[in-house]
Amino acid sequence: xxxxxxxxxxxxxxxxxxxxxxxxxxxxxxxxxxxxxxxxxxxxxxxxxxxxxxxxxxxxxxxxxxxxxxxxxxxxxxxxxxxxxxxxxxxxxxxxxxxxxxxxxxxxxxxxxxxxxxxxxxxxxxxxxxxxxxx
Amino acid sequence: xxxxxxxxxxxxxxxxxxxxxxxxxxxxxxxxxxxxxxxxxxxxxxxxxxxxxxxxxxxxxxxxxxxxxxxxxxxxxxxxxxxxxxxxxxxxxxxxxxxxxxxxxxxxxxxxxxxxxxxxxxxxxxxxxxxxxxxxxxxxxxxxxxxxxxxxxxxxxxxxxxxxxxxxxxxxxxxxxxxxxxxxxxxxxxxxxxxxxxxxxxxxxxxxxxxxxxxxxxxxxxxxxxxxxxxxxxxxxxxxxxxxxxxxxxxxxxxxxxxxxxxxxxxxxxxxxxxxxxxxxxxxxxx
Numbered sequence: 429x430x431x432x433x434x435x436x437x438x439x440x441x442x443x444x445x446x447x448x449x450x451x452x453x454x455x456x457x458x459x460x461x462x463x464x465x466x467x468x469x470x471x472x473x474x475x476x477x478x479x480x481x482x483x484x485x486x487x488x489x490x491x492x493x494x495x496x497x498x499x500x501x502x503x504x505x506x507x508x509x510x511x512x513x514x515x516x517x518x519x520x521x522x523x524x525x526x527x528x529x530x531x532x533x534x535x536x537x538x539x540x541x542x543x544x545x546x547x548x549x550x551x552x553x554x555x556x557x558x559x560x561x562x563x
Numbered sequence: 564x565x566x567x568x569x570x571x572x573x574x575x576x577x578x579x580x581x582x583x584x585x586x587x588x589x590x591x592x593x594x595x596x597x598x599x600x601x602x603x604x605x606x607x608x609x610x611x612x613x614x615x616x617x618x619x620x621x622x623x624x625x626x627x628x629x630x631x632x633x634x635x636x637x638x639x640x641x642x643x644x645x646x647x648x649x650x651x652x653x654x655x656x657x658x659x660x661x662x663x664x665x666x667x668x669x670x671x672x673x674x675x676x677x678x679x680x681x682x683x684x685x686x687x688x689x690x691x692x693x694x695x696x697x698x699x700x701x702x703x704x705x706x707x708x709x710x711x712x713x714x715x716x717x718x719x720x721x722x723x724x725x726x727x728x729x730x731x732x733x734x735x736x737x738x739x740x741x742x743x744x745x746x747x748x749x750x751x752x753x754x755x756x757x758x759x760x761x762x763x764x765x766x767x768x769x770x771x772x773x774x775x776x777x778x779x780x781x782x783x784x785x786x787x788x789x790x791x792x793x794x795x796x797x798x799x800x801x802x803x804x805x806x807x808x809x810x811x812x813x814x815x816x817x818x819x820x821x822x823x824x825x826x827x828x829x830x831x832x833x834x835x836x837x838x839x840x841x842x843x844x845x846x847x848x849x850x
Contacts, residue, residue: 434799439766442803445721445723452628455627456627461648462646463646464650467648500763505720510648511648512648521840524762524767525767527763528767543836545771
């Protein structure tokens with residue numbers, strides 16, 4: 429398992445075989461949104477569409493809530509989850525920004541200023557000392 | 564005999580494709596990105612390849628939870644632009660080069676690289692954005708890419724992903740394959756993805772220009788040093804999606820060695836932050 433080496437990187441989920449197994453149906457649901465007809469059906473009744481997939485209730489709720497950090501924890505991967513953003517008609521930047529807890533304008537400004545700096549964001553212990561990501 | 568005449572490296576950010584497709588390339592946000600490729604586009608018009616071997620990663624488009632090939636080569640006739648959820652990009656169908664692809668597969672597999680062969684695959688922004696950046700948007704009256712493209716997909720989505728060392732060695736095997744092809748062809752190998760970016764979780768937005776510049780330096784002059792960077796360093800220093808940079812090593816491995824042992828010529832180098840969530844890096848190297 430590669431995960432142990434990566435565990436001290438803050439705010440990051442490594443998509444390995446274990447996460448992929450956990451997220452198998454969540455990610456399959458996301459892939460179904462590459463068909464326009466499925467996007468239409470999902471948008472018409474999200475809960476009904478999600479009920480067609482053998483996902484956990486927790487995974488379904490995380491999708492309904494658009495809680496992407498929760499989706500990641502439950503085995504989702506960004507390249508699958510971004511198809512939900514596409515279906516919602518939001519940009520990758522809007523979706524990614526929401527995972528940081530920042531509002532859209534602040535996240536966009538952060539990127540325009542050169543992005544989140546590496547200093548203070550390499551190790552988990554750096555976050556616990558100043559309560560979260562350095563921006 | 565076919566030859567690798569140049570290797571090209573570029574990020575493949577989907578928002579760059581969206582900016583082009585929606586006519587926003589001249590906006591102040593995007594203009595510097597496209598300006599950074601101007602010289603390379605001109606260079607490519609004067610040095611047009613007969614075939615491009617394009618190293619990219621599929622982003623949960625053709626390969627999903629069901630199938631995760633570590634290395635896959637497209638041996639098909641053509642590849643349609645994929646609908647990734649926003650509808651397919653309005654760019655031409657990518658024409659393959661099945662004869663050269665089959666020859667590369669034959670040679671590389673006999674060299675102990677277990678490539679997956681793909682005959683049907685829709686291609687996502689990972690493959691089409693580099694084509695747009697470097698060839699520009701094809702005119703409506705001649706709506707096709709200027710040359711055939713052989714897709715070479717590398718898994719950098721689900722761990723375990725291949726090591727940098729393996730990617731560099733694969734590139735060398737691909738060069739050997741190209742140089743043993745019977746027909747005279749001018750081939751370019753493109754490595755795409757990166758540079759630093761993280762698209763997930765509370766650390767999203769991470770950019771590390773120091774790492775990115777050091778990587779471009781190392782890739783150009785001492786690729787063996789770049790090849791031993793461990794995965795955890797990419798993820799920590801360049802963000803979770805910065806791992807895509809291992810794909811640049813495939814292209815670098817395909818670069819012919821100079822007789823005098825010196826580093827290849829850097830025809831063009833460009834770096835810009837941001838494109839959406841990502842640092843854009845670009846190199847053109849010739850032997």
